[in-house]
Amino acid sequence: MAVSALQLFKLLPQTNCGECGLPTCLAFATQVVVEGVDLAACPYLAEEAKALAGTIQSQQEKGVGRKRDNLAIALKFLQEKVAPVDLATAAPGLGAVYGEEDGRPFLSFRYFSRPVQVFKDEVRYGQGFAPNPWDPILLYNYITSGGQRPPSGRWIKFPELPNSVSKTKTLLRLQKQLAEAVTGKVTAFVRSARELGGEPIDVTPEATFQLIFQPLPRIPLLLVFHEAEPEENFAAEAHFLFDAQVMDFLDLESLLFLVERLMEQLLKKLA
Numbered sequence: 001m002a003v004s005a006l007q008l009f010k011l012l013p014q015t016n017c018g019e020c021g022l023p024t025c026l027a028f029a030t031q032v033v034v035e036g037v038d039l040a041a042c043p044y045l046a047e048e049a050k051a052l053a054g055t056i057q058s059q060q061e062k063g064v065g066r067k068r069d070n071l072a073i074a075l076k077f078l079q080e081k082v083a084p085v086d087l088a089t090a091a092p093g094l095g096a097v098y099g100e101e102d103g104r105p106f107l108s109f110r111y112f113s114r115p116v117q118v119f120k121d122e123v124r125y126g127q128g129f130a131p132n133p134w135d136p137i138l139l140y141n142y143i144t145s146g147g148q149r150p151p152s153g154r155w156i157k158f159p160e161l162p163n164s165v166s167k168t169k170t171l172l173r174l175q176k177q178l179a180e181a182v183t184g185k186v187t188a189f190v191r192s193a194r195e196l197g198g199e200p201i202d203v204t205p206e207a208t209f210q211l212i213f214q215p216l217p218r219i220p221l222l223l224v225f226h227e228a229e230p231e232e233n234f235a236a237e238a239h240f241l242f243d244a245q246v247m248d249f250l251d252l253e254s255l256l257f258l259v260e261r262l263m264e265q266l267l268k269k270l271a
Contacts, residue, residue: 003056005033006077011049012042016170016256019043023170024256026134032056034133078140079121085144087120093148094249095217107143109217111135112265113197118143132261138254142216147248155203155222155241167252171240174256174263179238181267182225192269196262198223203241215258218249 009029020041022028031037039045039053087105091098096107099117106119114126116139123136158164158171182189190198190209198211201222208227214220222241228234240259250258 003033003052003059004077005029008033008039008049008052008056011046011052013044013046014253015044015166016253017044018170018173023174023260024253026137026253026257027260030133078136082120082140082144085120085146087143090143090146093146093218094143096143110214111139112215112262132264134257135261138250138257138261141251141254142219142249145249147218147245149245149248151218151220151243152245154244156244157239157241161242161247161252161255164252167256170256171259174259175238175240178223178263178266179225179236181270182238183228183236185270186225186227189266189270193223193266196265196269213262215262216249219243219246219258221259221262 005026006029009026012025012029014025016024020028020037020043022031022037025042028037028042032039032041033056039049039056042049087107088098090096091107094107094109096109099106099108101119104119104121106117108115108117110116111125112129114129116126116129117124118139123131123139125131125135159168186208190211193211193213196213198213201210201212203210203222204224206226207224209225211223212220213223220243224239224241226234226237228236242255246255
């Protein structure tokens with residue numbers, strides 16, 4: 001049987017240490033199975049994961065488990081996860097609208113400002129949206145969360161979230177990457193960010209700019225940027241802040257993917 005990226009991910013340390021050269025363990029598992037990245041690039045493999053190396057190499061040589069095959073396995077797992085969810089009941093708490101098409105229930109809402117319809121066996125994206133293979137994982141996790149409390153309006157930093165210590169390094173690296181990209185391009189960046197739905201907000205004093213994004217109906221993200229102050233020996237800094245209720249809707253892995261997905265679009269727009 002072919003090894004899927006999801007199967008491999010479950011056997012990885014899930015610390016998102018970044019030593020493999022990729023931001024998350026989920027991204028690494030995908031690249032190993034889908035793109036042929038060397039499994040040994042992870043320095044912390046458990047014996048159970050190492051035992052899959054031969055199988056993965058064999059299926060790569062045969063073209064098995066790559067791209068379409070791998071995604072089909074992952075999506076099957078996700079669809080089984082969402083199957084028992086009553087979408088009509090879940091819709092209000094998720095900020096979604098319930099609908100049916102030929103008797104098939106679905107939820108519609110906006111994902112990064114684009115309309116999306118999530119069926120129990122299919123995800124449809126709005127025109128012009130280029131989906132990432134892992135977007136369905138995020139969307140199905142959001143739906144199955146069952147989150148009922150609305151955002152609190154209280155912003156917190158990632159380390160304040162429960163059990164986030166092992167994953168904080170990943171976010172710090174992403175924030176540093178963003179700060180370096182924005183330096184010297186503040187005006188262009190803000191203009192591009194506004195085109196992606198970023199709205200100015202005043203939360204933190206003395207920031208160069210503050211933008212709030214709404215990638216999912218109940219998941220606001222706040223980006224705060226401070227320009228470098230060479231005379232004070234302060235480098236430029238970018239920080240993502242999260243609503244205190246965010247864990248009602250997404251796990252830490254999905255939340256990091258959401259930040260990474262937002263950054264991907266922001267930097268692409270800036271380039």
